[in-house]
Amino acid sequence: MSHDRIKDDCSAHNRQWEELYRNRAQYDKVVRSTHGVNCTGGCSWMVHVKDGIVGWELQANDYPQFDGTIPNHEPRGCTRGISFSWYLYSPLRVKHPYLRGALLDRWTEAKKLFADPVEAWASIVENPESRASYTGQRGMGGFRRGDWETATEIIAASSIYTAKKHGPDRVVGFSPIPAMSMISYAAGSRFLQLFGGVALSFYDWYCDLPPASPQVWGEQTDVxxxxxxxxxxxxxxxxxxxxxxxxxxxxxxxxxxxxxxxxxxxxxxxxxxxxxxxxxxxVEQGHDGAFWMALNHVILKEFYAERQVPFFEEYVTRYTDFPFLVELTPDVDKAPGAWRQGELLRAARFERSASLEHAEWCLCVADKSGEVRVPNGSLGSRWSKQEGNWNLDMKDVVDGAEIDPALTFLGQETRKVLFRFEGEKDALREVPVRRVATADGEIVVTTVFDLLMAQFGVSRGLSGDYPHGYDSDLPFTPKWQEKHTGxxxxxxxxxxxxxxxxxxxxxxxxxxxxxxxxxxxxxxxxxxxxxxxxxxxxxxxxxxxxxxxxYVGQEKVAPLSPWTSIAMAQDWVKGSRLQNTPTFWYMHSDQWRYDRNFVDYFKPETGDKMPMHAADFNAKAVRLGWLPFAPHFNANPLELLKQAKAEGCGDDDATRSWLVDRLKSGKTRFAVEDPDAPGNSPKVWFIWRGNAISASAKGHEFFLKHVLGAPNSSATAKEVAKGQVQDIVWHEKAPEAKVDLVVDLNFRMDTSTLYSDIVLPAATWYEKSDLNTTDMHSFVNCMDAAVPPSWESKSDWKIFSMIAKKVSELAATHLPTPVKDVIAAPLLHDTPGEIAQRTVQDWKLGECEPVPGKTMPNLAIVERDYVNLYNRFLSLGPGIGHLGSHGNYYDADDEHEKLLRELPNRSWNGKSFVDLADEKVVADVILSLAPETNGELAHRAYRNLEKRVGKPLAQIADGAREIRVKWEDVTQKPRRVINSPIWSGLVNGGRPYSPFTLNVEHLVPWRTLSGRQSLYLDHPYYREFHEGLPTFKGKLNPALLDETEGETGLVLNFLTPHGKWGIHSTYSDNLRMLTLSRGGQAVWLNHLDAAGAGIEDNEQIEVYNANGVVVCRSIVSSRIPRGAAVMYHAPERTLNIKKSKKSGKRGGVHNSLSRIRLKPTLMLGGYAQFSYYFNYWGPTGVNRDSYVVVRKLK
Amino acid sequence: MDVRAQIVMVFNLDKCIGCHTCSISCKNIWTDRQGAEYMWWNNVETKPGVGYPSQWEDQERFKGGWVVDGKKLKLKAMGKGPTLASMFFQPNMPRIEDYYEPFDFDYGNLAGAKESKDQPVAEAFSQISGKKIEEIQGGPNWDDDLSGSQVYAAKDLNLKDKKVIESYDSMFMQYLPRICNHCLNPACVASCPSRALYKRGEDGIVLVDQEVCKGWRFCTSACPYKKVYYNWNTGKAEKCIFCYPRVETGQCNACAHSCVGRIRYVGVLLYDADAVEAAALKGDAELVEAHRDVILDPRDPEVCRMARENGISDQWLDAAVASPVYALVKEFRVALPLHPEFRTLPMAYYIPSLSPVLSTWGDTHKLLEHGMIPALETLRVPIGYLASLLSGGNEGIIEEALKKLIALRVQMRAENLRLPADPALLKEAGLDEAAAKKLYRLFTVAGYNERNVIPPQQREEQDPERRKQEAGFGILKKTRGGAK
Missing domain, CATH: 3.40.228.10 (Dimethylsulfoxide Reductase, domain 2)
Structure with missing residues (x-):
């Protein structure tokens, strides 16, 4: 280049035009905020505002450093997050309240006839024609702009009507993962819990909960x-x-x-x-387990059998259930001389330990001399009156003596034990054993480790059906896995x-x-x-x-305890109505009607008294207190308690007995047994912060049909459950449009919005204040308003407080005095309920008596004060002083006192409370009362834990006792949390968080039966399914799934991994993301599969099965494996979707092709770590074992 | 020796996660407006692939860059004849379909649709014509992650053996983020008949003067990277401005700021402007080395003296010493220019990427024999492919860079696990322990201000007192009567 084209003169005069771009880059202010989307990013962003308009966002880069040896966090934030500013002013934005036109017409007509809004609502929903006029138009356009007054009045009227007519447990709400905007989540859940409504779980519903984590560690997830x-x-x-x-x-x-x-x-x-x-x-999709099984075979052989690594041996002896004893029982039916894996041996079996408290829940090991001993740390010692033995010391609970436990009995006697593997011959494999004398005679025992060796096929010179080497094609060798993994x-x-x-x-x-x-x-x-x-x-x-x-959906509400209290309104009402969503929608969207007996594809050994259909299994789980179900009963709980009082029940105990008798006699029934009865379904459905009808709705088309009654469902599945279900009432015609009213708070017109009745304009993440945490990092971030809520939008907190206000206004007429309500809650993990059911006994089958909290659900009687619901919503209740989670607890009354002095107050009924009208105050309350952000409370919580554990722990909070994080702090920069016993990891000294370091370094037990990491699950149902030990089972056989029956075209395994251009459906409709991808819904196909079906890249295709139909474009690529169709989670059916040739209707969305299948072994309860907690336990919404037909749209 | 300073970016492709956050930060700030919708000053491409605009690397078609004509450089597209002939028509310029037709959706229909028998949708329409688009046919990242691999990846000019991408044994993909290279020998600048384009003396940023540009579009054709765009609304050319309003104020470029993969490095390079043309005349395989020779050592007193003579401040010289770009380009020789054979001497540099080991695919998937850290010979990405992209076909240069990355990994693994290290391996790769530590730090724990060393620009030359007094720094551009 000639030098004359380098311009050295940079004076303003010569290059004044450069001001053009400088002006574009200038801005008026920068505000720190984040994105409340359902991802785990938890990124801090700087939102640039110019002329009162959000211009753009860039990542914050001021995260506190670790110790300097580890890269820091900046600049957290991805392509989706940086696209968010597009939403604020886009035509997709919900700017005003909208109502379904027909509903608004009915309402206007009804209000002319009935001055009272509740009566007006009754007149609409009790008239089938009137009701159908709007439910039948769901999703078909025809929204009309409304106003806040009308919208909140209809919502309040329908809620009050439902509470009075059917019960408050027919008012339900769904919002995803709280952590990314926990106060916005709490807005709806707090309203619902004060109302007596139902909070639906999300983590299990999304199938993001890994049930193996409860199984092995007694922990929801910690990462x-x-x-x-x-x-x-x-x-x-x-x-x-x-x-x-x-x-x-x-x-x-x-x-x-x-x-x-x-x-x-x-x-x-x-x-x-x-x-x-x-x-x-x-690795073949879905068969990763085979790879790991074979890898373990090699490890056990080369690092445990052929050579011992002291570090490994010490680790498994102290921190796992490997040395624990398992009883073997003769199994002559199966094979002569065969033995079968039994229960973990209990202290109750031995005279010297039988008198221990909860001896049935204390496990045994053998010391090197073969003596049976009872080490510290079993679940029994967690709940015994005697404190201080719940730790991982290998000391005998009986006499405190040190135990040197035997890992194996190799070299002694053996027995041939039966091992069953899916798709393989039964194997009789020799296992080392000992005979031990119990109070009721001699039994044969082995160790978990010895069973594990045999399960994995490592013979250690023992005889039986062991593989001879890596080349032998028997479970679980490297050769064996080839056929499963490739x-x-x-x-x-x-x-x-x-x-x-x-x-x-x-x-x-x-x-x-x-x-x-x-x-x-x-x-x-x-x-x-x-x-x-x-x-x-x-x-x-x-x-x-x-x-x-x-990492999937595993977000972490770091300040869990105070957040739970506020979100579930436990500061006012102890006892929450929490529902595991997979079984809820399995029943209420009637997907159970299309599901065959699970035993066809998941077979137990004998099926001993085990229901064979997932719906029946679920009914059993509900009545035994394993899982919750809403509504609880086939009657209004408010009416039931009125009746109890009328029939002379003077107190709560009498009321409970009265209700138990009715349940036993069948006068009152659990609603789960008749989900299609008109009164037993949800009636009002709140959706906020999420896309419950589309991205979250496994079996979307079944939702459209049965829950919404929207006319364009494309589900064609057959109702195969007829004649198969035993305990569930079968109605010949399945109901449609079960829900009276769907309310969606949203900032964008997504699929859920499109199918809702009332759409409320929600403030975006740059227009409100909230808290944000995640487990991908250990900082607390703020969400904050860069600009005020645009158009008529409001924050979720404000919207639910408006609804609460309206409810209280209407309650003055309809529910003027406090009323009693009963919550049927399952036996909970981290409470003594987890040792309630030593064996499975069904009161309905006469195997035991129904006893609340023991053999059936807890029956909690609570009071609802509808007139003061609004006051309570906006006031920090007196119950806030006693906090805790995961079985830990601490008192914070003094901190509460301080907050009353520091923060604004609200007075009513002659008392003063912290005023929660402002979200920033809610944030301050949460941060002030959490051990993660208040060092003094951390210290207290450790103090309490050390009593139970019997080891010093409070020192873990040393150095952090003075730390107090406040809202103002987190608006300045991200603040790191501190050590807290609520969580199992440690973060002091710039150390990255890693789970279970508390357990390993301080010998605090895992919250399992043995207190150790549990590889052997001895519950009889696990043994029934041959899943007591780790094993391999492949993908479900498509022939048994009733999805692609009779289809001969290109049938593919349908996979919906998380994608690049959206966080679930959010951003998938964002123009930035659409531009950088293919501009709408697409399915990826292998190039050879596509060629076989005559499909080229970017062609319109139709993808269908019995669950529904998708119309989209193809992406053909050699990087996709043959046999799979990949549709990244999750698109919207709102963008440029063509009509299906098959159904004649608009094509659906990824979830049109999915449906729910529940795994019954995840429904157990009342048994150690297999005990319910919200988002902790229960069957998950699995969706990968699914098959579709792909063809050109012609 | 004419010592000049330029602010330069390095991309570590080995770390690029292909997320496109950079593209959006750029779009949000600079090209979110009519006439610029289709422009992506920063874009990210999947390789193998055709990129954006489609097949931009094909200079037989687009005729960008320079060619050696005897002993002189000549713009590939322009002799005297064609210039006049193409004054009103740019035959080699990409058409809108080579970019893509920018689209939008009728989102308002979702809330606004009347009641009907079927569900309403938001249909697509063209942002240029406003007409409905039945089928969207293209986008700025259409072949992302091997989308349509048989159509697009197979057409990648750097890929000699198309079969590579069809088989699981050998398939690979990587990402290539691209901005304007702010070349030392920019073809766009040379091509402009209006002299609207220039390279800023103080920092080397190449700009199109929006007041001078007449919209001839020679620059669009001449740029072999297709990084100068035509704004159909203003009728002027626009391009990446290296975020000069940010860089001038000590802030990092938006794309580098937002690079969540932490692959980007921004810093100063000193170069000899007198040596540029001779370097560009070298043969393809010698270009990288010649290009490196143009870059000067900021620790050399003679260089510093000459630099000061040219008005380069001490602060810039300090920044040049601390420059991560200098370390990666010159000191460690791991960062390489993109398509040096276009002979513009691009001032954006790329560290080539490692890749997984190859496998053999019979009945089962079997990895090639390899160690804990795989050696160069076993990697999937053909060296020739990378050489075609980053070294004018010189495979030795690629091997040298990749061997350094591998040796670094082996060395650090030994340190991490307290195992004996093999100093020979480092030495063979041209590193010693101190160099390895420095390189390791740059790739890992180096924070924002180590990865981006932005020199302060002194603006007091620009009549600061008057500007400070005027309300709003440039709002009152014109006094009554229109005088400047």
Missing amino acids: NESADWYNASYIVLCGSNVPMTRTPDAHYLTEARYRGTKVVVMSPDYSMASKFADAWLP IDAETLVKIAREWGENGEQSRGRNMIIIGAGVNHWYHNDLIYRAAITALILTGSVGRNGAGLAH
């Missing part, structure tokens, strides 16, 4: 923050596409590689993550050896980053348990840089 990946020296990604779905964290993976960390990616497609792999393993045995052995070596060399810094690609299969718990076994065998749980980093 490493992403910075801790950097400490791992061997990372396997399995069903997790880190750059795509954990975008802001991905740099820790790429950076760990420069530290020499080996990265293995298991993914059936050549995914974004595969780019970062050292080794990419295209991975060569030699490659597996190589990876397994590296895994073992790294575990040894790094002292347990192996890590598995795992997610939806694995967790969404029917047998996800088995795949996870196989992977967890590989971690446990290498001492890689409870250390930094180690463990099961489960």
Whole structure:
């Protein structure tokens, strides 16, 4: 270039035009906020405002540093987040309240006839024609702009009407994962709980809850923050596409590689993550478990049998159930001389320990001399009056003596034990045993470790049906796994050896980053348990840089205890109406009617008194107090309690007995047994912060049909449950349009909005104040208003307070005095309820008496004060002083007193309360009362825990006691949480959070039966399904799923992994994301599969099965495996969708092709870690075992 | 020696996660307006793929960049004849379908649709014509993640063997983020008949003067990277401005700021403007080395003296010493120019990426023999592919860079696990322990201000007192009567 085209003169005169772009880049102010979307990013953003308009956003880069050896967090935030500003002023924005036109007409007419809004509502919904005039138009356009007054009046009237007519437990609400905007979540849930409505769970519904975590650890989920990946020296990604779905964290993976960390990616497609792999393993989708089983075989053989690694042995002896004793029972029916795996041996069986409190819940080991001993830490010691024995010391609870436990009985007697594996011959394998004398005679026992060795096929010189070597095609060898995974045995052995070596060399810094690609299969718990076994065998749980980093939907409300109290209104009412959503919608969207007996595809050994249909199983689970169900009864709970009083019940105990008698006699029934009865369905459905009808609705078309009555459902499945269900009442015609009113608070016109009756304009994330936390990092972030709510929008908190106000106004007439309500709540984890059911006994079958809280649900009697509902909503109630979660607790009355002085007050009925009208005050309350942000409370909570544990713990809070984080602090910069016993990880000294480090370093037990990490699940139902030990079961057989019956075209396994251009459906309709992708709904196909069906890239295709129809465009690519159709989660059916040739209607969305299938082993309850808690336990909404037909749209 | 300073960006492709956050931050701030909808000053491409605009690398078609004509450089598209002939018609310029027709959706229909028998949708329409689009046919990232691999990836000019992407044994993909390269020998600047384009003396940023530009569009054709765009609304050319309003005020470019993969580095390079043309005349395989030779050592006293003579401030010289870009380009020789054979001497540099080991695909998927950290010979991405992109076909240059990354990983693994290290491996890769530590830090724990060393720009030359006094720094551009 000639030099004359370099302009050295930069004076304003010569290059004044440059002001043009400078002006564009200028802004008036910057406000820190974040995105309340259902992702785990938790990113802090700086929103740039110019002329009162949000111009753009850029990431904050002022996160506090770790200790300097680990990369810091900036700049967290991805392509989706940075697109958010588009939404604020786009034509997609919900700017005003909207009402379905026909509904508004009916309302206007009714209001002319009835001055009272509740009577007006009754006149509409009690007239079938009038009701159908608007329910039949759901989703078909015809919205009309309304006003706040009308909208809230209809909502309040319908809610009050429902409470009076059917019961408040017919008013339900769904909002996803709270953590990303926890106050907005709390807005709706607080209203519902004060009302007596139902909060629907999300984590299990999304199938993001990994049931293996409760099974093995008694923990919902606890994971490493992403910075801790950097400490791992061997990372396997399995069903997790880190750059795509954990975008802001991905740099820790790429950076760990420069530290020499080996990265293995298991993914059936050549995914974004595969780019970062050292080794990419295209494991057959859904069969990752086979790979892990075989890897464990190699580890057990080479690192446990042929050679012992002291570090590994010490680890499994102290921290796992390996040394615990299992009783073997003769099983002559199956084979001569065969024995069968029995229960974990209980202290109650021995004279010396039978008198221990909860001896049935105390487990046994054998010491090296063969004596049976009862170590500290079993669940029994968690709930005994005698405190101080609930710890991981190998000391005998009976006499306090040290125990040197035997891991194996190898070299002594053996028995042949029966092992059953799916799709394989039964195996009789010799297992080392001991005979021990119990109070009622001699029995044969072995250790969990010895059983595990046999299960995995490592013979250690024992005889029986063991594989002879890696080449033998028997469970669970490297050769055996080839047919399931497609991975060569030699490659597996190589990876397994590296895994073992790294575990040894790094002292347990192996890590598995795992997610939806694995967790969404029917047998996800088995795949996870196989992977967890590989971690446990290498001492890689409870250390930094180690463990099961489960990332899907796992957001963490860091200040959990005060948040729960406020969100569930426990500051006013103890006892919450919480519902696990998978079974709720399985029943209420009538998907059970289309589901055949589960025993066809998931077979128990004998089915001993076990229902064979998931709906029946669920009914059993509800009546035994394993799972909740709303509505509870086939009668209005308010009316029931009135009747009890009328019939002379003077107090709560009498009322409970009265109700138990009615249930026993059948006068009152659980509503779950007749979900299609007109009074037993949900009537008012609130949706906020989410896309409940589309992105979340597994079996979307069944929702359209049965829940909404929308005319364009494309479900064609047959009602095969007829004649199969036993306990559930069968109605010949399934109801449609079960719900009277659907209310959606939203800032965008998404699919749920389109199908709702009332749409309320919600403030966006740049227009309101809230708190934001995640488990991908350990900071508390603020969401804050860069601009005021645009147009007529309001924050969720404000909207629900308006609804609450209206409800209280109408209550003055309709429910003028406080009334009693009864909550049927299941036996809860982390309460003594988890040791309620030593054996499965069904009162309905006469096997025991119905006893609330023991053999059936707890019956909590609470008071509803509808007239003061609004006052309570906006006032911090007196119950706030006593807080806790996960079985930990602490008092905070003094902090509450302080808040009353510091924060604005609200007075009514002669008392003063902290005024919660302003979300920023709510934020201050939460932060002030959480051990994670208040060091004094952390100290207190540890103090309480150390009494139970019997070991010093309070020192963990040292150095942090003075820390108080307030709202103003988090608006300045992200603030890191502090150590708290509510969580199992430790973060002091710039240390990244890794779960279970509290357990490993301070010997606090896991919240399981043994108190240890549990590889053996001895509940009889697990043994019935041969899932007591980790095992492998493959994808469900498509022939048994009733989805593609008789179809001969291109039939593919339908996969919906999380995508690149949306966070679920949010952003998927954002013009930025649509522009950078293919501009709308698409399904990815392998190039050979597509060619076979005559489909080219970017053609209109139709994808269908018995569940529904999708119309979209094709993306043809060689990186997709043959046999799979990939539709990234989650698009909207609102954008440029064509009509289906098959149904003649507008094509649906990914969930049009899915439906719910419940795994019954996840419905158990009242038994140690298999006990219910909200979002902790229950069957999950699996969706990967699904098949579709793909053809050109012609 | 004519010492000049430029502010320059490096991209570590080994870390790029292909998320496109950079593209949106740029779009939000700079091109979110009519006439610029289709412009992506920053875009990210999947490789193999055809990119944006489609097949921009094909200079047989687009005729961008320079060619050596005897002993002189000549713009590929322009002799004297064609210039006049193409004054009103740019035959080599990409058409809108080579970019894509920018689309939008009738979102308002969702709340506004009348009651009907079927569900309403928001249909697509063109942002240019306003007409309905039945089928969207293209976008700025249409072949993302090997979308339509048989149609697009297979057409990648750098990919010699198309079969590679069809088989699980050998398939690969990587990402290539692209901005304007702010070249040392910019073809766009040379091509402009109005002299609207220029390279800023103080920082090397190449700009189109929006007051001078007449919309001839020679620049659009001449840029071999297709990073100058035509705004159909204003009738002027526009391009990446290296976020000069941000950089001038010590802020990092929006794209680099938002790079959540932390792949980008911004810093100063000193170069000898007198050496540029000779370097551009070298043969393809020598271009990278010649390009490196143009870059000067900021620690060399003679360079500093000459720099000061040219008005380069001490603060810029300090920044040049602390420059992560200098370290990666010159010191460690791992960052390479994109398509140096276009001979514009691009001033954006790329660190090539490692990749997974190859496998053999019979009945089962079997990985090639490899160690804990796979060696160069076993990696999936063909060296020739990377050489075609980043070294004018010189495979040795690619191997040198990748070997450094591998040796670094082996070394750090040993340190991490306290295992004996093999110093020979480092040495063979051209590193020692100190160098490895520095490189490691840059790739990992280096924070925002280490990855981006933005020199302060002194603006007091621009009549500061008057500007400070005027209300609003430029709002009152014109006094009554229109005088400036």
